[in-house]
Amino acid sequence: MQEKNEIILGIETSCDETAAAIVKNGTELLSNVVASQIESHKRFGGVVPEIASRHHVEQITIVIEEAMKEAGVEFADLSAIAVTEGPGLVGALLIGVNSAKALALAHSIPLVSVHHIAGHIYANRLQEPMEEFPLLALVVSGGHTELILMEEHGSYEIIGETRDDAAGEAYDKVARTLKLPYPGGPHIDKMAAEGSPVIDLPRAWLEADSFDFSFSGLKSAVINTLHNAKQRGIEINPNDLAASFQESVIEVLVEKTYRAAREYGVKQVVVAGGVAANRGLRGRLTDRFANTEIRVSIPPLWLCTDNAAMIAAAGSIEYQKGKRADMKLNGNPGLELEAF
Amino acid sequence: MKALAIDTSNLVMGVSVISDNKIVGELTTNMKKNHSVRLMPAIANLLEEVDIQPGDLDRIIVAKGPGSFTGVRIGVSVAKTMAWSLNIPITGVSSLEVLAQNGKYFDGAVCPLFDGRRGQIYTGLYGNIDNRIQLLQEERIIQLIDWIDTIKDTSRKVLFLGNDLPLHREKIEELLGDRAVFGQAADHNPRASELAALGVARDGEDPHTFTPSYLRLAEAEAKWLANQKK
Numbered sequence: 001m002q003e004k005n006e007i008i009l010g011i012e013t014s015c016d017e018t019a020a021a022i023v024k025n026g027t028e029l030l031s032n033v034v035a036s037q038i039e040s041h042k043r044f045g046g047v048v049p050e051i052a053s054r055h056h057v058e059q060i061t062i063v064i065e066e067a068m069k070e071a072g073v074e075f076a077d078l079s080a081i082a083v084t085e086g087p088g089l090v091g092a093l094l095i096g097v098n099s100a101k102a103l104a105l106a107h108s109i110p111l112v113s114v115h116h117i118a119g120h121i122y123a124n125r126l127q128e129p130m131e132e133f134p135l136l137a138l139v140v141s142g143g144h145t146e147l148i149l150m151e152e153h154g155s156y157e158i159i160g161e162t163r164d165d166a167a168g169e170a171y172d173k174v175a176r177t178l179k180l181p182y183p184g185g186p187h188i189d190k191m192a193a194e195g196s197p198v199i200d201l202p203r204a205w206l207e208a209d210s211f212d213f214s215f216s217g218l219k220s221a222v223i224n225t226l227h228n229a230k231q232r233g234i235e236i237n238p239n240d241l242a243a244s245f246q247e248s249v250i251e252v253l254v255e256k257t258y259r260a261a262r263e264y265g266v267k268q269v270v271v272a273g274g275v276a277a278n279r280g281l282r283g284r285l286t287d288r289f290a291n292t293e294i295r296v297s298i299p300p301l302w303l304c305t306d307n308a309a310m311i312a313a314a315g316s317i318e319y320q321k322g323k324r325a326d327m328k329l330n331g332n333p334g335l336e337l338e339a340f
Numbered sequence: 341m342k343a344l345a346i347d348t349s350n351l352v353m354g355v356s357v358i359s360d361n362k363i364v365g366e367l368t369t370n371m372k373k374n375h376s377v378r379l380m381p382a383i384a385n386l387l388e389e390v391d392i393q394p395g396d397l398d399r400i401i402v403a404k405g406p407g408s409f410t411g412v413r414i415g416v417s418v419a420k421t422m423a424w425s426l427n428i429p430i431t432g433v434s435s436l437e438v439l440a441q442n443g444k445y446f447d448g449a450v451c452p453l454f455d456g457r458r459g460q461i462y463t464g465l466y467g468n469i470d471n472r473i474q475l476l477q478e479e480r481i482i483q484l485i486d487w488i489d490t491i492k493d494t495s496r497k498v499l500f501l502g503n504d505l506p507l508h509r510e511k512i513e514e515l516l517g518d519r520a521v522f523g524q525a526a527d528h529n530p531r532a533s534e535l536a537a538l539g540v541a542r543d544g545e546d547p548h549t550f551t552p553s554y555l556r557l558a559e560a561e562a563k564w565l566a567n568q569k570k
């Protein structure tokens with residue numbers, strides 16, 4: 001059974017946030033420190049792996065110290081250290097993994113490795129219970145668009161995934177076409193709220209029984225629409241285009257999630273990942289499940305983006321299952337969720 | 341003083357423990373194998389072999405670069421985190437200076453080098469002054485031929501050290517003739533014991549603010565800076 005006052009330090013460095021957090025008993029957030037590098041990467045129009053790694057090594061101990069101080073915990077209080085093993089940028093992952101191993105050795109603390117996406121899913125547990133299985137998680141971020149079925153804690157089956165671009169990628173590419181500053185997702189969400197979905201854009205439903213996604217056709221359609229309008233000298237309201245694009249993405253995401261939830265008889269739907277911060281998606285998904293017995297959980301915006309609290313929360317599950325990583329732990333950029 | 345020294349900045353991985361000016365343990369490998377997987381087990385094993393607990397350490401010493409960006413960061417991440425969490429100082433030593441120690445009894449100049457790709461090398465010029473290896477020409481990343489041009493006026497012989505020498509040896513011989521001397525097999529591996537000995541004699545630094553010494557900007561950064569100047 002869960003030991004009393006299990007205290008876990010989470011460490012996350014898979015992309016461009018250096019993060020550390022302390023979570024008590026898997027659900028109670030004691031501190032959550034995120035050093036964002038976004039200002040540094042803005043000038044390059046995207047995350048530069050080498051620059052990200054350089055920032056991580058500069059920030060790592062400062063961020064961990066802050067998280068521990070804020071939570072008022074000492075090394076002796078820690079039950080385990082949980083660190084993101086992957087997926088992510090390999091050079092960036094290595095900083096968190098090696099720092100975590102160094103801490104584990106220096107203070108004889110158990111080490112647990114965490115899959116980044118499992119982290120996103122378990123961000124929910126810091127806000128609401130996640131005890132009703134089977135559970136369906138819709139993970140939407142810059143690198144991922146997946147429907148994951150969970151029969152129990154720590155078990156993951158991917159029942160649908162993107163065949164080309166992730167939803168977040170499509171957002172970023174469309175944002176670039178509309179010449180919006182990086183990162184584009186939040187801008188499109190804002191513009192969409194100002195416009196109306198009056199432009200006809202395709203929805204990729206794929207085969208009738210498939211829970212997979214595809215967004216590259218939609219992205220091309222947006223680019224073509226802009227291009228054709230320009231050639232014919234027609235003015236397109238960018239807010240309307242953003243709204244139409246977002247409508248298409250959300251309709252497919254929501255509908256496929258709904259169908260999968262029905263087919264697998266799930267009791268709870270959890271939304272996770274950076275794109276879960278999208279207000280349009282949050283609203284529509286909640287509406288779709290409103291008159292069902294299925295509970296929809298969406299973490300608050302600040303838990304949707306990368307952080308280490310979610311890594312500590314997912315780490316708690318691994319720790320309770322008795323899983324341990326050793327001093328050979330490496331960063332794994334292509335780590336698969338089902339193999340994890 | 342008990343100190344742990346770590347070098348993963350290039351292909352050679354070295355770990356050493358020094359205790360009251362005595363090198364009590366040292367581990368060196370020179371293989372293309374993953375430092376991220378092997379460094380921590382090596383540290384754990386060596387500390388156990390020499391019967392020293394992490395909590396007994398007074399300092400962490402690390403080869404701070406130049407070298408492989410990723411390699412340097414693995415060693416520095418581990419060193420910073422261990423030092424900060426054990427509340428002890430960190431000392432960084434140039435990876436080139438560590439290698440230069442292998443020529444400390446050479447009667448002439450010592451030139452350690454690591455390949456920097458596209459004809460470039462990471463290097464600096466050292467020499468034995470007052471029975472100590474001292475820096476004669478600042479470390480830098482430079483085209484090999486430009487570097488030889490910089491040092492060719494020295495009337496002394498130059499001892500070249502480094503496992504990447506096979507890539508550059510021919511050119512060096514062509515340009516410097518018999519003033520160029522090349523180390524033997526055992527001279528080309530930087531030794532963590534030399535790193536440890538150098539480190540304990542120097543000041544400790546704050547682990548939080550300690551950063552690697554890459555000697556080279558990230559490519560994206562260099563391009564961005566060049567565009568700003570246009």
Ligand SMILES: [Zn+2]
Pocket residue numbers: 116120141273274305306
């Ligand atoms: Zn993420």
